Amino acid sequence: MNISLAELARHLDAELRGDGEQMISGVATLAGAGASDVSFLANNSYRSQLLDSKAGAVIVRPELADSVANAALVVANPYLAFARTTQLFDNRPILSSGIHPSAVVAATASIGRDVKIAANVVIGEHVILGDQCEIGAGSVIDDHCQLGVGCRLSANVSLYHDVTLGDHVRIHSGAVLGADGFGFAPNQGRWEKIAQLGGVRVGNNTEIGANTCIDRGALDDTVIGDDVILDNQIQIAHNVRIGDGCAIAACTGIAGSTRLGRNCTIAGGVGIAGHLTIGDRAHIAAAALITQSIGDGEMYGSGTSQMPLNEWKRSATRFRQLDSLAKRLQKLEKSQQGKA
Amino acid sequence: MNISLAELARHLDAELRGDGEQMISGVATLAGAGASDVSFLANNSYRSQLLDSKAGAVIVRPELADSVANAALVVANPYLAFARTTQLFDNRPILSSGIHPSAVVAATASIGRDVKIAANVVIGEHVILGDQCEIGAGSVIDDHCQLGVGCRLSANVSLYHDVTLGDHVRIHSGAVLGADGFGFAPNQGRWEKIAQLGGVRVGNNTEIGANTCIDRGALDDTVIGDDVILDNQIQIAHNVRIGDGCAIAACTGIAGSTRLGRNCTIAGGVGIAGHLTIGDRAHIAAAALITQSIGDGEMYGSGTSQMPLNEWKRSATRFRQLDSLAKRLQKLEKSQQGKA
Amino acid sequence: MNISLAELARHLDAELRGDGEQMISGVATLAGAGASDVSFLANNSYRSQLLDSKAGAVIVRPELADSVANAALVVANPYLAFARTTQLFDNRPILSSGIHPSAVVAATASIGRDVKIAANVVIGEHVILGDQCEIGAGSVIDDHCQLGVGCRLSANVSLYHDVTLGDHVRIHSGAVLGADGFGFAPNQGRWEKIAQLGGVRVGNNTEIGANTCIDRGALDDTVIGDDVILDNQIQIAHNVRIGDGCAIAACTGIAGSTRLGRNCTIAGGVGIAGHLTIGDRAHIAAAALITQSIGDGEMYGSGTSQMPLNEWKRSATRFRQLDSLAKRLQKLEKSQQGKA
Incomplete structure (x- = not known):
């Protein structure tokens, strides 16, 4: 250039x-x-x-x-x-035009114009690939997936059946969209599988990082909005909904049915429990555990500051006494007031 | 339907x-x-x-x-x-019968009846696939693996050599079974590799989520029981043993040689240190760090509640003073008693 | 044997x-x-x-x-x-000699002596593989990668373009090197992609675990030293530098541009914020969150000890009052001093 x-x-x-x-x-x-x-x-x-x-x-x-x-x-x-x-100045390699002879493309798949399909790609029945899609080597797109215009999958991406991507979606290597949500009914010490009948829907211009997982929904779809950026190694459970413009950093996990509003910024290593509502523009600090819903524009964290190892061990142990320390303090205060 | x-x-x-x-x-x-x-x-x-x-x-x-x-x-x-x-009502696609012509199956592999092998699968020497197994596109099964009846691997699963699955085991995309455990001997600032000579054994009816890793054992096997359900992005280190009926949610990591009893329920994002014993029916709350063994039926957690960011920063900082606060409280109490 | x-x-x-x-x-x-x-x-x-x-x-x-x-x-x-x-006594299977007929190797690739390339491998333009390299089934090595002598990739590894490995580097299944770093400029509620123009450089004798990700740099390279051991499911963000001899356990994440010195030992589940400097031989305890730089030889932790669930909930809630408890204690002390 x-x-x-x-x-x-x-x-x-x-x-x-x-x-x-x-x-x-x-x-x-x-x-x-x-x-x-x-x-x-x-x-x-x-x-x-x-x-x-x-x-x-x-x-x-x-x-x-x-x-x-x-x-x-x-x-x-x-x-x-x-x-x-x-x-x-982007110097990434451009795939060769057309479908590599080693790719396995189902006869019922519909392939748009100027689509590039690399070696050893597998594309299932009734898949629809929009114009200008690029599918990296070794990626597998199962039956009934639909990709919009200009989507780009890196090598070794896995899309289960009935995953729908908008236009210009970018998915990095090792990402898995549409694996079964973690749904089981307890049955006398064993687990009865709840077949996951929903799909995954991803909006336009969304980017999904390497080895990130987005599970398919149990009955309804799991839904990721437009202009969302997801870093690597993120876990999105079934029926989560992520609003437009959210940014989520690596190693964060979001449990089932939780909803994020628009333009949330979630730092790395965060855990968000299931069935919560996170408001628009909410911010969550790194490594926080979120177990209660958060309103629009609110900022939350959890955890403790880093400490030298020996001091930390003392504080971590004292933490166990925190409730009793608080009660003892209260008792002292009362006694003090009695004297005043 | x-x-x-x-x-x-x-x-x-x-x-x-x-x-x-x-x-x-x-x-x-x-x-x-x-x-x-x-x-x-x-x-x-x-x-x-x-x-x-x-x-x-x-x-x-x-x-x-x-x-x-x-x-x-x-x-x-x-x-x-x-x-x-x-x-x-499960609508997942059924693989086509037989072995896809693009699959590479070693001549010494033993393939059961009604086995379905998708495109670009690679199956190594002396592998045994039980009847009705389904192997998704791009999956690799290395030498000497044994799969029972009715196992189902999604696309792009990797099994190293000497991984043994019971009947009706289900493994999702991106999962890796049998990679080397993390074993090295320190040697003057470098690391001498401990070859990982054990395998991985998985019981019947167990389900393993997307991008989950189960390492092979150092000398003995890593063992996962029957009816275990493992969510996505879980890390199981070498020589861990997971009892029958356990359920483990996403993003949890279990360090080497730890044993879980039967029917434990481990929430998401949990870390369990190595060489611990976790009793039957133990429960661990989300994002907890477990560094000591837990008895049968016991329930444990760790960490702090979520807080608005500014308040949290104050508490996180005060945490560093927790040991000194406790000592100062004790001193006040003594002084109080002296006066009483 | x-x-x-x-x-x-x-x-x-x-x-x-x-x-x-x-x-x-x-x-x-x-x-x-x-x-x-x-x-x-x-x-x-x-x-x-x-x-x-x-x-x-x-x-x-x-x-x-x-x-x-x-x-x-x-x-x-x-x-x-x-x-x-x-x-x-290592019993791992040795790949067959030569290039499997199903592998797709670009005509411009340079393949050393005694290289073994398994089924369904894809090797891009201008790739250089040193002598005695072994590339596992389904792995994809994109254009302009360079591998030194005796590197070993397990099945289903993904290397993006311009990834450079030293000699005797070992990479486990599902690992992804060179995916885009997480770089975006906010633009009126949307995200403008920062093309990641740097590469990844890995030193000699380094081992990289299953499903671990090492992102490519934004402008300069992401650099991993010699004799580094990385466990599974680790996330290394763009422009991180890891010094020689470091050991990092599973599920740890390191944010962008942070530098680790030599021979650091980082336990599992650790989070390290971006733009920090971690000194030589530093040690970080399991599940710690590190947000400030650490000097040579220093040891740090964060978090709280495990507790029975009900007691923990009380302490976790009291944590919210920690700042106010500290202030009330101070007030009592002053009042006490006033009387003394």
Whole structure:
């Protein structure tokens, strides 16, 4: 990729201070950039690196334009402009056109235009792939799945039957959509399987990370909205509903039938119990356990701060006495009041 | 699927109050059911939905039979009857008969009757597949594995060598059985590998969720009992033993050589340290960390309740002072006693 | 495998007390070993099993040599000697030589000598596989990956493009290296993708567990050192750096750009926030959440001890009052001082 600063400025809708003919061939951090790289400053804590940076151009806010050593690309939102710049320089391999001869595609499947299907892919009966879909090597798409336009599955993705994706959905390797929800009726010390009859529905522009699981619904569907971003190793149980624009970081698990509103931000390692309602724009801190519903815009956490191991062991043990400590304190207070 | 209410009642051993000729073509929630659906009421908190439900029939306990608008299927355990009903309506695709031409099956493998092997499956030397096994696309079964009758592997499952499954075991996509246990001897800042010489043995009727890992044993086998249900993204380390009838929810990890008795219920996100003994029917609450053994029937938890973020930060910080707070309280109490 | 005690002693550099002609055909625990097995005692808590063991030979420290019933293999470090013994008895299947006819290997790939490629493997353009690499069935190696000498991938591993492995790297089934880091710029309630332009670099002799994910870097690479051991279901985010000799147990997650020094030991279920520095030889206890940097050799934990469920609920609730309890205690102390 080679682009002139003038072209890049046009693409980013940025004001260019510098030589528009200068060519840019890469994106780099302020510390790592050279004369042919563009860099960016979005976080003021990296501001000290700005003066020393050898970047050919830097994407900055207006108030920092004068601090840039070489060319400046001035925008209101440098992080967003940086994101768009990275997309120009994306170097991921493009699959070869058409269907690889080793792929196994059911005769009843409907394959759109310009679809790319890599080696050893398996596509089941009555599957519908929208135009420009790309299916990575070894991925399996079971019967009756429907993918919208421009969906992209990496290698070794598994979609069970009746999984529906909107347009431009991106799924990373090892992700599993539509496995059975964890539903069993206890029966004299054994477990009677509840067949999971619902499917999975995913909206448009949603991205699903590596080894993330989204289970199929028990009766109704499990539903993921539009513009949702799910990191790796996330577990979404049956009949969960995730609202549009939610962002969920890695290793988080959400139990059955819980609903998240729009634009929630859930940090990593969070556990959310089943049958809860999490309001729009709610935020949950890393590693929190959530067992009660949360209102719109509310922010919650749980757990304790990190401590040196020996001190921590003492506090962790004292925690067991917390209820009794509280009662003893109350008793002392009463006795004190009696004297006052 | 179409079944008359009379037939369904016979299948469930239910008392039918209503028209036995009425046809049922689906299962739905009370809120979502229409005239051709059967629904159920197992949890009294949904009782208010009973009157408004348009379900053609509802599975209920005897005391609620009169509250059902249309037909009632009266049983002692509606949730169990619901489970059996869902099995009748299971719509999962059935694999085509026989061995797909793209599958690679070793000449020394022994394949039972009515076995279905999907596209791109790889089956190693001396593998034994019992009658009626179904192996999903892209799954790999390495040498010397033995599967009982009626086992079902979804797509992209990986079994290492010497994994033994009982009858009717169900394994979901992305699950890995028999990877090396995490065993290394420290050696001057490096790690000397302990070859993992044991296997994995799984009992009958056990179900293993998507992307769950069960490591092979170091010397002896890792053993999962009969009728065990494991949710997604669970990690079972080497030489763990899980008793019959245990249920383990998603994202739980169990470290090496720990033993669970029968019929334990382990919630999601739990961590259990190594070399512990967990008694029969023990229960562990969500996200708990268990570092000491637990007796039969005991229930344990750990962690703190969720709090609004700012308040939580204060409590999380105060936690560091817990030992000193307890000592200061004790001192006050002594001083108080001195005065009394 | 059959080896005489004399040979085994030579291999382990051990002093043999017993009959060098005696043949050993297996490795077993003290409790499970028979006359043809070698066992070991590395942990004094198993010392009572030594006298009763039927093992043909036992690997022990010098001071315990006289307590062994049959032959003794005397070494300074029995656990290390045990590790080396297990390697002799490793029974894992060896892949067939050459490239399986069902594998799809790009014409531009460079395949070293004695490389073994199993069924249904897919290898992309310009991939370089060093001599003696073994690639398990169903694994996918995307364009421009480079593997050193003697790397071993189990079945169904996924490597995205531009992943570089050193020599003798071992990757277990379901692991995903090089999926996109979780980078997005917020844009009016939606998320603008930051293309992840970096790669993944892994050092020599590193082992990566089943279903573990290591994301590619945003601009620079994600880097894993030499002699690192990663257990199953670990999540390593973009631009993390893991120093040589680190050991990380299962279900741990490390957020973006955090750096671990050398020889850290991280227990299972740990969460480490992004942009932190963890010093050399740092230790983190199981299930801890780490949100602040840690110095060389420091040991940290967080969380609370396990408690019986009802007591725990009381303590977990009291935790919410911890800040107010501390303030009330302080008030009492002041009042006390006023009187003194």
